[in-house]
Amino acid sequence: MSDTVADVLAKALARHGVTSIFGQSNPTAFMLAAERIGIRQILYRTENAAGVMADGFARISNRIAVVAAQNGPAATLMVPPMAEALKASIPMLVLVQEVPASARDRNAFQELDHFALFAGVSKWTRRVDDPSRVEDNVDMAMTVASSGRPGPVVLLLPRDVLQAPAATARFTRQRDLGGFPLDRPRPEATAVAEAARLIAQARSPLVVAGGGVHLSGAVRELTALQRVAHLPVVTTNMGKGAVSELDALSLGVAANVTGQRGPAHHHLSLIQEADVVLLVGTRTNENGTEGWTLTSPSAKYIHIDMDPLEVGRNYEALRLVGDARSALGDLADALEACDLTRRQLAAESLRERISEGRQRRADEIEAAVPFDNHPIAPERLLRELDALLVPDDIVVADASYSSFWVASYLTAKRAGQRFILPRGLAGLGWGLPLGLGVKLATPDARVVAVVGDGGFAHVWSELETAIREDLPVTVIVLNNQLLAAQAHAEMAAFGQTTTGIDFKPVDHAAMAEAVGAAGARITSPDQLEPALKDALASTMVTVLDVVVDPHSYPPVRAWDGNTDRINRRPKADQGVPAMPNHPKG
Numbered sequence: 001m002s003d004t005v006a007d008v009l010a011k012a013l014a015r016h017g018v019t020s021i022f023g024q025s026n027p028t029a030f031m032l033a034a035e036r037i038g039i040r041q042i043l044y045r046t047e048n049a050a051g052v053m054a055d056g057f058a059r060i061s062n063r064i065a066v067v068a069a070q071n072g073p074a075a076t077l078m079v080p081p082m083a084e085a086l087k088a089s090i091p092m093l094v095l096v097q098e099v100p101a102s103a104r105d106r107n108a109f110q111e112l113d114h115f116a117l118f119a120g121v122s123k124w125t126r127r128v129d130d131p132s133r134v135e136d137n138v139d140m141a142m143t144v145a146s147s148g149r150p151g152p153v154v155l156l157l158p159r160d161v162l163q164a165p166a167a168t169a170r171f172t173r174q175r176d177l178g179g180f181p182l183d184r185p186r187p188e189a190t191a192v193a194e195a196a197r198l199i200a201q202a203r204s205p206l207v208v209a210g211g212g213v214h215l216s217g218a219v220r221e222l223t224a225l226q227r228v229a230h231l232p233v234v235t236t237n238m239g240k241g242a243v244s245e246l247d248a249l250s251l252g253v254a255a256n257v258t259g260q261r262g263p264a265h266h267h268l269s270l271i272q273e274a275d276v277v278l279l280v281g282t283r284t285n286e287n288g289t290e291g292w293t294l295t296s297p298s299a300k301y302i303h304i305d306m307d308p309l310e311v312g313r314n315y316e317a318l319r320l321v322g323d324a325r326s327a328l329g330d331l332a333d334a335l336e337a338c339d340l341t342r343r344q345l346a347a348e349s350l351r352e353r354i355s356e357g358r359q360r361r362a363d364e365i366e367a368a369v370p371f372d373n374h375p376i377a378p379e380r381l382l383r384e385l386d387a388l389l390v391p392d393d394i395v396v397a398d399a400s401y402s403s404f405w406v407a408s409y410l411t412a413k414r415a416g417q418r419f420i421l422p423r424g425l426a427g428l429g430w431g432l433p434l435g436l437g438v439k440l441a442t443p444d445a446r447v448v449a450v451v452g453d454g455g456f457a458h459v460w461s462e463l464e465t466a467i468r469e470d471l472p473v474t475v476i477v478l479n480n481q482l483l484a485a486q487a488h489a490e491m492a493a494f495g496q497t498t499t500g501i502d503f504k505p506v507d508h509a510a511m512a513e514a515v516g517a518a519g520a521r522i523t524s525p526d527q528l529e530p531a532l533k534d535a536l537a538s539t540m541v542t543v544l545d546v547v548v549d550p551h552s553y554p555p556v557r558a559w560d561g562n563t564d565r566i567n568r569r570p571k572a573d574q575g576v577p578a579m580p581n582h583p584k585g
Contacts, residue, residue, distance in 0.1 A: 002165060002166070003165075003166040004029065004033065004162065004163055004164060004165060004166055005128070005131050005134055005161055005162050005163070005164050005165075005166055006027075006029040006030040006032070006033040006162040006163065007033045007036075007166060008131075008134045008135065008166045009030055009033070009128070009134055009138065009157070009162070010030065010033040010034040010036070010037055010039060011037060012134065012135045012138040012139075012173070013034070013039065013066060013093075013138065014037055014038075014039060015173070015174070015175075015176060016064070016138070016142055016176050016177055016178035017063055017176050017178040017179070018039060018064075018066050018178060019038075019039060019040065020039060020040040020041070020042050020066075020440065021034060021039055021040070021041055021042065021066045021067065021068055021095075022042045022044055022050040022051075022053050022054050022065070022066070022067040022068070023041045023042070023043065023044075023050075023067070023068040023069075024043060024044060024047070024050070024068075024069070024070070024074070025041075025043075026068065026069065026070040026071075026074070026097050027068065027070075027095065027097035027157050027159065027162055029159065029162040029163050030068070030095065030157060030162055031068065042440065042465075042469060043465065043468070044433075044462070044465060045461040045462055045464060045465055046077070046459065046461055046462065047069055047073075047074045047075075047077035047078060048077045048078070048080050048081055048429075048458075049081075049429075049432075049433040049458075049459050049461075049462050049465075050067050050069070050078075050081075050433075051067055051077075051078050051080070051081025051082060051084075051085070051092065051094070052081045052084070052422075052429075052430050052433035052434055052437065053065075053067075053433045053434070053436050053437035053440070054066070054067040054081070054085075054092050054437060055081055055084060055085050055088075055090050055092065055422075055430075055434065055437060056396065056420060056433065056434035056435065056436065056437025056438040056440075056441070057437035057438070057440050057441045058085075058090050058091055058092060058180075058437075058441075059090055059214070059215075059418075059420055059437075059438070060394065060418065060420070060437075060438045060441040060442055061441035061442070062179055062180055062215070062217065063178050063179055063180075063441075064091045064092065064093055064142060064145055064146055064178045064179075064180065065091075065092055065093070065437070066092075066093045066094075066095065067092065067093070067094055067095070068094075068095040068096075068097075069094065069095070069096050069097070070096075070097050070110065071096060071097045071098055071099060071110050071111065071112060071114070072109075072110025072111065072112045073110065075096045075112060075114055075117060075118075076112070076117060078094055078096070078118075079117065079118070079121050080425075080427050081427075081430075082094065082118070082121040082122060082152040083120075083121045083424070083425050083427075084422055084424040084425045084426075084427055084430070085151060085152045085424065086121050086122070086123070086151045086152055086424070087283075087424030087425050088211065088238065088422070088423070088424030089149050089150050089151060089211070089212065089215060089306075089307075089424075090150060090151070090152070090215075090424075091145035091146045091150040091151060091152070091153075091180050092145065092151075092152040092153070093141055093142070093145055093152075093153055093154075093155065094118075094122070094152060094153070094154045094155070095154075095155050095157055096114055096154060096155070096156050096157065097157055097158075097159060098114065098127065098156045098157055098158040098159070099111045099158065099159065100158055100159050100160035100161075101129070101158055101160055101161070102160065104158075114154070114156055115156075118154050121152065122151075122152050122153055122154045123144050123145065123151040123152065123153050124140070124141065124144040124145075124153045124154070125153070125154040125155075125156065126140070126141070126154070126155060126156065127155075127156040127157075127158065128155055128156065128157055128158070128161055129158070129161060130167075131161065131164050131165065131166060131167040132167035132168070132169050132170075133169070134166075134169075135169055135173045136169070136173075137155060138155070139173055139175075139177060141153045141155055142177035142178055142182075143177055143182065145180075146177060146178070146179065146180035146181065146182040147180075147181070147182040147183050148183075148306060148307065149305075149306050149307035149310070150180050150181070150215065180215070181215070181216055181217075181306070181323055183323070184216075184322075184323040184325060184326045185306075185321075185322045185323055185326065186322050186323070186326045186327065186330060187304070187319070187320035187321055187322040187326075187327050187330070189330070191318060191319060191320055192320060192327070192330045192331055192334050193334050194318060195278070195302045195318055195320060195331055195334070196331060196334035196335045196337070196338050197338065198276050198300055198302060198318070199229055199231070199276055199278065199302075199331075199335060199338075199343075200229070200335060200338035200339060200340055200342065200343065201342065202275050202276035202300075202342075203275045203342075204270070204273050204274050204275055204276075204346075205229070205231055205232075205274060205275070205276040205277070205278065205343075206231070206232055206233075206234065206270075206271060206274035206276070206277050206278070206295070207222070207225070207226065207231050207232070207233040207234070207277075207278045207280060208233075208234055208235070208236070208239075208254075208277060208278070208279050208280065208282060208294075208295070209222060209233055209234070209235045209236070209239040209242040209243065209280050209281065209282070210235070210236045210238060210239040210242075210279070210280060210281040210282025210283065210288065211236065211238030211239050211281060211282070211423075212239075212280065212281015212282065212305060212306065212324050213239055213242040213280055213281045213324055214238070214239070214241070214242060214281075214416075214418065215281065215324075216281060216306075216323055216324035216325045217325055218242075218280075218281070218323075218324040218325035218328050219241075219242060219243075219415045219416040220415070220416075221324075221325050221328035221329045221332065222242055222243060222280065222324075222328055222415070223243055223244075223415045224328075224329075224332050225328050225331060225332040225335070226243060226247070226249055228332050228335055228336055228340070229332075229335050229340060229343050230249065230340075230343045230344065230346065230347035230350065231249065231278075231343075232249045232250075232251055232267075232270065232350060232354065233247075233249060233250055233251065234250075234251040234252065234253070234254045234264055234267070234271060235252070235253050235254070235255075236253070236254075236255045236282050236287075236288035236423075237253060237255045237256075237257075237287065237288065237403060237407050237421045237423045238288075238421055238423050238424075239253075239281070239282065240253050240406075240407055240412055240419045240421065241412040241415070241416060241417040241418055241419050242415065242416075243412070243415050244412055244413065244414050244415045244417075245263075245411050245412040245413070246411065246412075246413060246414075247415075248351040248354060248355065249350070249351065249354065250354075251263070251264045251267045251270070251271070251354065251357075252264050252267075253407040253408065254267070254268075254271060254290065254294055255287055255288050255289070255290065255407065256286075256287045256288075256290050256291075256404075256556065256557070257404050257407050257408045257554060257555045257556065257557075258290055258294070258555065258557045259554075259555035259556050259557035259558070259559055259560045260364070260368075260555055260560050261361060261364055261365050261368065261369075261408075261555045262361075262408055262554075262555030262557070263361070263407070263408055263555075265357075265361060265555060266356075266357030266358075266360045266361055267354065267357045268294075270353065270354070270357075271294050271295060272294070272295065272296055273296070274295055274296065274299050275296075275298075275299055275300065276299060276300050276301075276302065277295050277299045277300070277301050277302070277315075278301075278302045278303075278304070279301060279302065279303040279304065279305075279315070279317065280304045280305075280324055280327075280328065281304065281305060281306075281324045282305070282310075283310050283313070284303075284310070284313060284314040284315060287423055287426070288423070289314070290557060292314055295315075300318070301315040301316065301317035301318070302317055302318045302320060303315070303317035303318070303319065303320065304320040304322070304324055304327045304328065304331075305320075305321065305324075306321070306322065306323055306324070308321045365379065370549075371383070371525065372525055373525075373549065374523065374524060374525075375480070375523070375547050375548055375549040375550070376522070376523075376524070376525050376528070376546060376547060376548050376549065377525075377548070377549055377552055378405050378409075378478060378548050378549070378552050378554075379409055379552070380525050380528065381476070381478075381528060381546055381548065382405055382406070382408075382409035382410055383409065384528040384529050384532055385410065385448070385476070385532055386409065386410050386411055388529075388532055388533060388536060389410065389411075389413070389448070390413070390446075391413045391414040391417050392417075392445055392446075393417075393445065393446045393447075393448065394417075394418045394419075394420065394438055394442065394445050394446070394447050394448070395410060395418075395419050395420070395447075395448045395449075395450065396419075396420040396421075396431055396434040396435045396438055396447065396448070396449045396450070397419070397420070397421050397422075397431055397434075397449070397450045397451070398422075398428065398429065398430055398431030398432075398449075398450070398451040398452055398455035398456070399422050399423070399426035399427055399428055399430055399455065400426070400428060400452060400454070400455065400485040401452055401478070401484055401485045401553070401554055402431060402450050402451055402452050402455065402478060403421040403422070403423065403426070404485075404554035404555070404556065405450065405478070405554050406419060406421060406450050407419070407421060408554050408555055409554075418438075420434055420438060422434060428452075428454060428455040428458060429455045429456070429457075429458025429459045430455070431449045431450065431451035431455055431456070431459075431475075432449050432451060432456065432459045432462050432463070432466075432473075432475060433459055433462055434449065435447050435448070435449035435471075435473040435475070436462060436465060436466055436469070436471050436473065438473075439471040439472070439473050440469070440471065446474070446536055447473045447474070448473070448474045448475075448476065448536070449473055449474070449475045449476065450476050450478070451475060451476070451477055451478070452477070452478050452480075452483075452484070453477055453478065453479045453480065453481065453482075453503065453506065453508065454482075454483045454484075454503070456475075456477050456508065457503075457506075460511060463475075463511070463512055463515045463517055463541065463543070464515045464516075466517065466541040467515055467516045467517055467540075467541055471541065472538060472539050472540050472541055472542070473541055473542075474532075474535040474536055474538070474542050474544070475512075475541070475542065475543045475544070476544045476546060477508045477543060477544065477545045477546060478546060478548050479506070479508060479545050479546060479547050479548060480547075480548050480549065480550035480552075481502060481503045481504070481505060481506075481550065482501060482502055482503065482550045483500075483501050483502075483503075484550060484552075484553065485553075486501060487501045487550075487566075488553050488556075488559060488566040488567075491562070491565055491566040491567070491568065492558060492559060492562040492565065492566050495565060495568075507521060507545065508521075508543055508545035509521040509543055509544070509545040511543070512541070512542075512543035512545075517540060517541040517542065517543055518535070518538060518540055518541065518542040518543070519542070519543045519544075519545065520534075520535075520542070520543075520544050520545070521545045521547070522544055522545065522546045522547065523547045528546070531544055532544070551567045553566065
């Protein structure tokens with residue numbers, strides 16, 4: 001049988017290292033062709049979760065992930081995960097079936113203007129119309145997705161074109177373009193030298209590391225820079241793990257978790273005093289900068305980023321436009337040629353100051369958190385989990401409070417340890433499918449997904465995917481029968497909540513068991529350690545349904561001035577029983 005366009009497309013993806021596609025059978029001609037050459041289809045249950053799985057796979061593997069969808073309704077559900085990937089700089093190739101050319105613009109079944117649909121969430125969208133240009137189209141898609149600032153791209157595949165006979169291209173293509181970063185441009189040498197001079201002469205320099213450090217594979221270079229110039233490093237949520245949080249110069253995650261008992265709460269004065277701030281691989285977005293209030297307006301800024309539009313977006317900066325790994329390596333070399341006496345003299349007192357801040361935080365947590373209470377304090381759960389995790393474990397989280405708890409109470413025990421926190425747009429329900437994508441990319445790693453009961457309800461069905469694909473992740477559900485972040489935000493701002501906050505009781509462990517997974521419902525703190533040990537050692541998907549205190553909240557700085565009101569929900573406004581105050585704030 002002679003090759004069709006679908007065969008050429010499948011072989012082109014195989015050339016780029018694609019071994020699996022997140023798909024639900026469509027486009028059928030293409031899926032059959034892909035399976036004929038050994039590319040596996042990972043059947044998802046919900047279209048939006050498929051895009052999130054692809055996101056998780058790409059973040060860990062540094063390989064582009066491919067997801068396929070039917071035209072129309074299925075395509076629309078690709079938009080949320082693509083939006084997250086676009087904001088978080090994650091490459092993704094989305095293959096979308098199109099109606100045949102002969103039926104275009106005739107209200108064919110599920111016909112939709114996909115160019116308009118994807119305009120705001122794709123770096124590049126093309127329709128494959130010419131059978132002789134299929135490999136050209138694929139290579140352009142890979143190049144756009146994985147070069148510059150990575151992001152999602154779309155190829156639209158008309159059904160009739162996929163089944164058309166293949167046409168021989170004049171020029172052959174052989175390269176694998178599926179890894180990222182595809183290119184590693186370096187910033188201008190004179191700008192690097194100026195940045196080194198500023199850091200060497202600074203009174204109190206600071207590094208803010210974002211998720212771009214992980215995406216670039218620049219962890220080793222950042223650690224070398226930190227050591228050569230004795231630099232304190234604070235991270236954004238997505239940058240967590242860019243440096244070891246056990247290092248004496250690590251401040252932990254700041255971002256939007258700098259409230260009481262937050263990792264960087266007692267380092268805020270040090271952050272504010274920084275006279276030179278090196279930003280690396282960060283969009284300087286609202287959540288990552290505590291509403292652009294963390295650092296001083298009078299500081300001098302140096303910004304390393306692949307995207308020239310992000311450099312200087314919110315802070316006028318010395319521009320080091322280029323790949324983070326290349327730029328940090330060049331900057332460390334330039335610093336070694338500088339007089340670093342000032343940095344060396346400040347190093348010991350700086351370490352002592354950071355150590356004192358860490359101890360103050362530890363003492364406050366011990367005094368304030370009801371570790372033995374029922375329902376369980378989330379801090380107790382995270383403490384037990386942290387004690388069992390090793391540096392090669394990977395933790396993913398849902399958006400909202402789940403990300404905040406992970407960022408604040410789990411420890412990056414080595415530089416490069418991965419915590420996948422979806423903070424591009426922070427859509428709810430991302431945790432479980434992110435974990436499945438991560439597990440597909442690293443089958444030998446232990447993967448833990450920390451999710452809220454609100455977010456988990458978006459994607460319960462993907463537990464069946466986990467069972468069918470033999471992806472033994474540990475899912476920890478923070479079950480408080482409440483959209484807690486929404487409730488606390490509404491109470492802080494309005495003194496009352498809407499009625500769309502509370503849930504009926506759900507036994508998530510029983511739901512897991514119904515699809516063949518292991519499940520355990522945990523209602524007492526003394527059940528945590530043995531249940532976590534069993535789950536982490538298990539060879540099957542395990543859901544731990546942990547009943548946690550609905551009044552607990554992570555260290556959101558905006559809550560610090562509202563501790564007397566965020567858990568006071570009047571009966572009259574809610575139509576439900578009022579909750580008692582948290583005994584320890």
